[in-house]
Amino acid sequence: MHGMYMTRIMSALFFCLIAGYSQSEEAADEFAAVREIIGSCQVCHGEEGASTQQQYPILAGQEFYYLYVQLKDFKSGLRADPIMGPLASALEKEQMQLVAQYFSEQSWPQYEYATDDNQTNVGLTVIAAGQCVACHLGAFHGNSRVPRLAGQHLEYLTKTMLDFKSKSRNNSPAKGSLMASFGDEQLIAVAQYLSALGDDSESVR
Amino acid sequence: MMGITKSKKLLFTLIIGSSTALYSAGSIHAQEVEGGTLYGDMLTVTQDMLDHAAGDANNFLHTNGNYNQTRYYPAHQINVHNVGDLERAWTFETEVVESMETTPIVVNGVMYVTTSFNHVYALNAESGKQIWHFKHKMGPITTYCCGPNNRGVFAYGDKVYMGTLDAKLVALNAKTGELEWESQIADPELGYSETMAPTAVDGKILIGTNGGEYGIRGFVKAYDADTGDLLWTFNTTPENSAGVWATEDATGRDMLRDIKAEKAALKELGDPYRTLGGGVWQNMAIDRDSGTVYFVVGNPSPDLYGAIRPGDNLYTNSLVAVDLATGNYKCHFQYIAHDVWDLDAVSPPILTTVMNNRGKEVKGVLHGGKTGYVYVHRADNCDLIRFSEPMVSQENRWVLPTADGERMLPGANGGVEWSPMAINPKLHMTYAINLHQPMTYHVEATPYPGGKLWLGGAFKVIADEQQWGNITAVDYNTGQVKWKVKTQQPMIGGILATAGGLVFTGEGNGWFRAYNAKSGELLWQHKASAGVNAPPASYNVGGTQYIVVGAGGNVQLNYKRGNEVLAFKLGN
Numbered sequence: 001m002h003g004m005y006m007t008r009i010m011s012a013l014f015f016c017l018i019a020g021y022s023q024s025e026e027a028a029d030e031f032a033a034v035r036e037i038i039g040s041c042q043v044c045h046g047e048e049g050a051s052t053q054q055q056y057p058i059l060a061g062q063e064f065y066y067l068y069v070q071l072k073d074f075k076s077g078l079r080a081d082p083i084m085g086p087l088a089s090a091l092e093k094e095q096m097q098l099v100a101q102y103f104s105e106q107s108w109p110q111y112e113y114a115t116d117d118n119q120t121n122v123g124l125t126v127i128a129a130g131q132c133v134a135c136h137l138g139a140f141h142g143n144s145r146v147p148r149l150a151g152q153h154l155e156y157l158t159k160t161m162l163d164f165k166s167k168s169r170n171n172s173p174a175k176g177s178l179m180a181s182f183g184d185e186q187l188i189a190v191a192q193y194l195s196a197l198g199d200d201s202e203s204v205r
Numbered sequence: 206m207m208g209i210t211k212s213k214k215l216l217f218t219l220i221i222g223s224s225t226a227l228y229s230a231g232s233i234h235a236q237e238v239e240g241g242t243l244y245g246d247m248l249t250v251t252q253d254m255l256d257h258a259a260g261d262a263n264n265f266l267h268t269n270g271n272y273n274q275t276r277y278y279p280a281h282q283i284n285v286h287n288v289g290d291l292e293r294a295w296t297f298e299t300e301v302v303e304s305m306e307t308t309p310i311v312v313n314g315v316m317y318v319t320t321s322f323n324h325v326y327a328l329n330a331e332s333g334k335q336i337w338h339f340k341h342k343m344g345p346i347t348t349y350c351c352g353p354n355n356r357g358v359f360a361y362g363d364k365v366y367m368g369t370l371d372a373k374l375v376a377l378n379a380k381t382g383e384l385e386w387e388s389q390i391a392d393p394e395l396g397y398s399e400t401m402a403p404t405a406v407d408g409k410i411l412i413g414t415n416g417g418e419y420g421i422r423g424f425v426k427a428y429d430a431d432t433g434d435l436l437w438t439f440n441t442t443p444e445n446s447a448g449v450w451a452t453e454d455a456t457g458r459d460m461l462r463d464i465k466a467e468k469a470a471l472k473e474l475g476d477p478y479r480t481l482g483g484g485v486w487q488n489m490a491i492d493r494d495s496g497t498v499y500f501v502v503g504n505p506s507p508d509l510y511g512a513i514r515p516g517d518n519l520y521t522n523s524l525v526a527v528d529l530a531t532g533n534y535k536c537h538f539q540y541i542a543h544d545v546w547d548l549d550a551v552s553p554p555i556l557t558t559v560m561n562n563r564g565k566e567v568k569g570v571l572h573g574g575k576t577g578y579v580y581v582h583r584a585d586n587c588d589l590i591r592f593s594e595p596m597v598s599q600e601n602r603w604v605l606p607t608a609d610g611e612r613m614l615p616g617a618n619g620g621v622e623w624s625p626m627a628i629n630p631k632l633h634m635t636y637a638i639n640l641h642q643p644m645t646y647h648v649e650a651t652p653y654p655g656g657k658l659w660l661g662g663a664f665k666v667i668a669d670e671q672q673w674g675n676i677t678a679v680d681y682n683t684g685q686v687k688w689k690v691k692t693q694q695p696m697i698g699g700i701l702a703t704a705g706g707l708v709f710t711g712e713g714n715g716w717f718r719a720y721n722a723k724s725g726e727l728l729w730q731h732k733a734s735a736g737v738n739a740p741p742a743s744y745n746v747g748g749t750q751y752i753v754v755g756a757g758g759n760v761q762l763n764y765k766r767g768n769e770v771l772a773f774k775l776g777n
Contacts, residue, residue, distance in 0.1 A: 065345050129668040133763045134351055135658070138303070144347040145657070171657075177649035178663035181610060 061108030123193030276627030284705030295333030305757025352760030361405035368399025413485025423483030448517025482506030501550035510661025610645030640695035688725035699740025711737020713764030735767020
């Protein structure tokens with residue numbers, strides 16, 4: 001009886017210690033409140049958002065405000081997506097901000113995409129015509145609400161531009177008529193050029 | 206003997222003591238001077254200095270030279286006879302490799318420059334060595350057009366002031382670069398942001414706003430220079446913005462408006478003033494005698510889609526004058542009513558004496574329009590006296606934008622972009638830098654998107670057509686083009702005129718050049734390692750005149766980026 005009682009106390013103490021240790025660990029983790037959510041994001045978007053699957057965009061190192069706006073737009077339906085819609089609907093504003101902040105602080109992964117000179121030339125011509133640099137900046141790293149494109153997955157970039165063109169993606173009004181004014185092959189060339197862009201920052205903040 | 210030795214000792218001690226004291230005092234002075242200037246602690250910019258800037262051949266106190274914004278520098282040590290000997294004096298590299306649009310400000314040998322993303326540097330203007338470096342703590346929301354630029358600080362009293370991309374006005378200690386205060390000008394989430402330099406006068410800091418691409422309600426605001434408190438706001442889109450239903454622009458061409466449809470739309474939609482745009486992109490000119498502030502107002506939102514904003518869209522695309530003390534409206538002149546081409550008024554206005562149409566000299570206002578004309582106004586009532594010969598090709602102007610795009614020249618960057626002009630008042634000439642950049646204008650019906658980019662269509666550069674630029678000299682008393690120099694690429698940045706009979710301007714390919722102001726003859730050039738797309742300045746330290754310019758390239762025209770401030774003086 002006495003032994004069991006002691007064991008119980010010891011167990012209680014033991015678990016208190018563990019709980020205490022975990023709590024102080026959690027207190028140091030500013031993303032504690034959204035760790036579980038981040039975990040579920042990573043299922044598709046990869047460890048720390050460095051997606052290795054072409055259809056799921058890289059989130060690691062993406063602009064904070066862009067990520068936050070996309071989550072808001074998914075939730076409101078302004079950006080229609082059968083997977084992201086329901087996922088974002090479950091999030092509150094503060095959670096969205098934390099998730100966006102987390103991924104924006106990770107490092108953008110370096111994947112090897114190749115492109116040939118011909119595609120590069122076509123891509124650069126389209127970029128000059130569309131004045132893309134005016135918003136996405138010279139190295140295509142974006143800023144704030146304007147996303148980084150440099151080194152993004154080829155399949156995702158291609159789909160995005162074609163979705164803007166066909167109006168299946170509607171949450172960036174500046175994109176619609178601009179994309180529609182180019183042929184599909186031209187947009188694909190741009191996607192190839194952008195996905196192959198390295199991390200050599202021409203722009204330092 | 207003892208006495209003499211003692212007194213000698215005493216004397217010796219006194220002398221050493223005094224010398225030490227003097228030396229110490231000298232050291233302290235030297236320490237302060239290291240953070241200050243060679244001319245003592247004269248870092249305070251007084252209102253009197255600012256009022257006399259036009260005749261100040263030592264400093265460069267205003268973004269555009271003086272309150273009249275003439276960009277005419279009164280020094281002539283560097284002149285048409287010796288500018289060929291101009292050589293690099295020093296180069297300063299900033300931390301930010303991105304477009305530079307800063308006008309360097311120089312106060313008693315201390316130079317202030319800004320970079321993209323709102324860094325400020327204080328430099329020794331003689332050596333180019335850094336004195337201090339301030340980095341603005343940028344918020345996460347920055348909504349701007351055309352690059353994360355900054356056009357410079359304004360130095361006033363013992364502070365320097367800067368507008369930021371996240372729509373703040375910051376005041377820094379001019380000596381140390383420490384932040385004294387910051388004021389939130391407007392909500393960046395709605396599209397407000399600052400790239401312009403502010404203007405200080407009579408204890409006030411005046412600043413406009415970006416945002417014509419985002420459906421803001423534009424303004425000019427006046428803040429207390431000491432506290433950062435808001436003193437007055439002039440909204441550039443009045444609650445009744447419909448105007449007079451003008452059918453022709455200032456140059457007399459039909460703008461192809463469907464007035465009937467617009468009037469019907471106005472009844473249905475109500476006045477669009479709340480999201481009508483009308484940013485004020487650049488510094489105001491100030492007439493000190495009458496206490497009048499002159500500025501030009503940018504495009505209506507959304508740029509291309511006019512059906513959603515019926516009416517003249519006052520005061521977009523206009524010259525506006527307000528009272529300095531109160532911000533109350535005085536007069537306006539609209540260049541393009543109900544603009545659907547983004548050919549807005551951005552190049553800062555210049556005050557100078559002009560000839561009216563009866564040959565009489567009057568106070569006038571000049572503006573270089575995106576349309577590619579120099580407009581000359583009466584300062585007293587904003588009326589247009591004349592417009593110049595066109596500086597750039599006019600093709601298909603006006604044609605309404607369509608879904609598939611219509612070609613028109615000038616393209617949507619102008620004409621004359623934001624680049625300030627300069628004048629030579631002795632020659633009564635004004636100098637503008639121009640773009641020839643063929644574009645197609647596309648329109649698409651778009652509802653207000655809550656702070657996102659709202660163009661109502663798209664502007665496309667025609668990829669297989671040639672582009673170039675000009676430097677054009679216009680006689681503002683007659684409107685004639687006096688000379689024109691063609692440049693390899695469209696021009697953006699700015700120009701400086703000097704009493705040495707010169708004009709200085711840079712190009713996206715890195716060439717920084719000096720021309721004879723009278724004839725346009727090329728007299729000197731220097732190749733920088735990035736695009737020279739910022740307005741030049743000039744100053745004097747220790748009896749030597751310098752020319753200084755930023756070379757960081759440009760986002761809008763995608764010119765090679767860099768991070769250098771270049772200063773030049775005459776070689777031996």
